Amino acid sequence: MSLAYSIKNIPKQIFINNEYVESKNSKKLSVYNPVDGSLIADDIALAGEEDVDAAVAAAEKAFDGWKKTSPTERRNIMLKFAELVEQNAEDIARLTRVSLGAPYKAFGAFEIGLCAETFRYNAGFIDKFGGESWPQDDGFLKIVRNEPLGVTAGIVPWNGPIGTIGLKAAPALATGNCFILKPSEKTPLSSLALGTLIKEAGFPPGVFQILSGDGSTGAIIASHMRIRKVSFTGSIPTGKKIQEMAAKSNLKRVTLELGGKSPAVVFDDANLDNAVTWCANAITANTGQVCFAASRVYVQEGIYDKFIEGYKKAMQAKKNEVGDPETDGTNIGPLVDKAQFERVTGFIERGQQGQGKLLVGGQRIGDKGFYIEPTVFTDVDPNSEIHCQEIFGPVSVVKSFKTEEEIMKLANGTDFGLMAGVFTQDINKALRVASDFESGMVGVNCVSLMFGTTPFGGSKQSGLGRECGIYALRAFTEPKTIMINLTY
Numbered sequence: 001m002s003l004a005y006s007i008k009n010i011p012k013q014i015f016i017n018n019e020y021v022e023s024k025n026s027k028k029l030s031v032y033n034p035v036d037g038s039l040i041a042d043d044i045a046l047a048g049e050e051d052v053d054a055a056v057a058a059a060e061k062a063f064d065g066w067k068k069t070s071p072t073e074r075r076n077i078m079l080k081f082a083e084l085v086e087q088n089a090e091d092i093a094r095l096t097r098v099s100l101g102a103p104y105k106a107f108g109a110f111e112i113g114l115c116a117e118t119f120r121y122n123a124g125f126i127d128k129f130g131g132e133s134w135p136q137d138d139g140f141l142k143i144v145r146n147e148p149l150g151v152t153a154g155i156v157p158w159n160g161p162i163g164t165i166g167l168k169a170a171p172a173l174a175t176g177n178c179f180i181l182k183p184s185e186k187t188p189l190s191s192l193a194l195g196t197l198i199k200e201a202g203f204p205p206g207v208f209q210i211l212s213g214d215g216s217t218g219a220i221i222a223s224h225m226r227i228r229k230v231s232f233t234g235s236i237p238t239g240k241k242i243q244e245m246a247a248k249s250n251l252k253r254v255t256l257e258l259g260g261k262s263p264a265v266v267f268d269d270a271n272l273d274n275a276v277t278w279c280a281n282a283i284t285a286n287t288g289q290v291c292f293a294a295s296r297v298y299v300q301e302g303i304y305d306k307f308i309e310g311y312k313k314a315m316q317a318k319k320n321e322v323g324d325p326e327t328d329g330t331n332i333g334p335l336v337d338k339a340q341f342e343r344v345t346g347f348i349e350r351g352q353q354g355q356g357k358l359l360v361g362g363q364r365i366g367d368k369g370f371y372i373e374p375t376v377f378t379d380v381d382p383n384s385e386i387h388c389q390e391i392f393g394p395v396s397v398v399k400s401f402k403t404e405e406e407i408m409k410l411a412n413g414t415d416f417g418l419m420a421g422v423f424t425q426d427i428n429k430a431l432r433v434a435s436d437f438e439s440g441m442v443g444v445n446c447v448s449l450m451f452g453t454t455p456f457g458g459s460k461q462s463g464l465g466r467e468c469g470i471y472a473l474r475a476f477t478e479p480k481t482i483m484i485n486l487t488y
């Protein structure tokens with residue numbers, strides 16, 4: 001079975017109660033192709049209040065049946081969905097690519113695999129997340145049930161629209177919640193196209209729904225009195241607003257996966273080639289539009305010159321991988337849109353006015369579309385914006401350091417805390433530094449990677465709560481304690 005929609009017949013309607021329906025809102029979304037800035041469509045549904053209410057009503061109606069669906073049946077539906085996503089991988093990826101610009105082999109295939117695998121992983125947990133019990137030695141048997149929350153929602157960004165669905169929808173649905181997805185206004189097409197697969201997999205009406213929209217739709221969801229949880233991935237300012245809306249409405253539970261400015265610390269004794277390769281790949285994957293990209297690279301004095309030589313070469317070579325995402329051999333596409341292009345080039349221009357020394361890149365590639373050279377600044381002022389702020393493009397800053405103490409202070413001297421990497425062959429140093437990083441995730445001799453089995457998320461302002469592993473299931477459930485009196 002294939003998707004009902006494709007690049008030639010793009011989905012424009014929202015998916016409620018297992019049907020594609022027109023949005024009740026007259027406003028529409030416009031979607032553009034970043035390869036040349038051309039308009040793909042200007043009539044994509046933008047869900048408004050009535051649409052969100054309709055989805056919530058359908059989800060509430062479905063909730064009791066879904067949470068009581070046998071674990072085997074729920075598992076089978078989720079496994080079937082994973083299979084369908086994989087079977088339709090190329091079409092789904094194309095619907096993302098047309099407005100994100102990310103090539104299939106380098107990115108589309110990865111995020112679709114992540115989505116399918118996350119559904120399988122969480123499906124496998126359904127009959128293994130049963131709760132706990134505590135013995136009746138004191139006369140009371142205590143049973144702890146992991147209960148679903150009810151109607152839950154995911155508000156997601158544009159930089160990995162399908163992978164993010166796996167991280168949020170899969171644990172929500174596995175634990176018996178109903179789930180409403182709100183994709184980014186920049187990349188709604190592939191998410192909307194999933195409707196036919198949701199239905200074919202066997203999800204009952206109302207269990208898994210998709211509402212395309214922009215920030216206004218997100219705000220309606222975050223403020224909704226009958227949505228019990230929002231799992232959000234996006235920028236820190238929006239994350240803060242979501243938490244505030246959640247608190248001011250019904251104190252809905254919130255998981256926040258936010259931005260980063262992740263450090264990679266390369267010590268003198270590091271394997272140079274390994275450090276260079278990881279650092280260059282980390283900042284160019286998905287054109288640097290990755291929340292956990294290693295965008296601050298700190299290199300110890302003894303290895304600095306050699307590292308710079310290798311990193312410069314690697315980043316220059318990356319330029320040859322930039323191109324049309326439809327062409328074989330392209331690993332790096334354009335930035336997502338004009339706004340992102342202006343944001344990134346703005347940082348690069350201001351960066352050259354005294355914030356640091358441009359080592360490589362810095363130029364636009366071509367004269368159409370939103371292509372940018374992989375870019376590195378050295379000798380950066382630690383107080384400058386290119387050193388301190390998330391750029392969200394293929395732009396890194398490099399700085400040399402003398403001592404571990406000095407560099408840990410600088411690495412941690414930020415409000416971000418998503419990812420960090422340490423490169424050294426000294427296991428003691430590696431473990432000491434890994435424990436000293438104020439960061440949700442740390443790589444040793446690697447950086448900017450994730451696993452579906454282990455907690456994913458940030459400390460400090462990079463986030464709240466964790467996705468992946470058993471932590472995701474906990475984030476979509478609440479323990480209920482039942483106390484049984486055995487003494488009367």
Ligand code: NAD
Pocket residue numbers: 155156157158159182183184185213214215216217218219220222233234235236238239241242257258259260290291292390392418457458462463
């Ligand atoms: P964004 O915050 O602008 O938007 C994210 C989502 O929130 C979109 O769906 C958008 O429509 C919605 N939204 C916007 N305003 C809203 C509001 N007032 N109320 C409710 N919803 C609203 O972020 P973006 O530009 O799409 O994504 C880039 C950011 O996401 C970067 O900062 C990046 O680091 C971060 N990110 C984090 C992770 C992570 O897992 N930590 C992963 C990917 C991206």
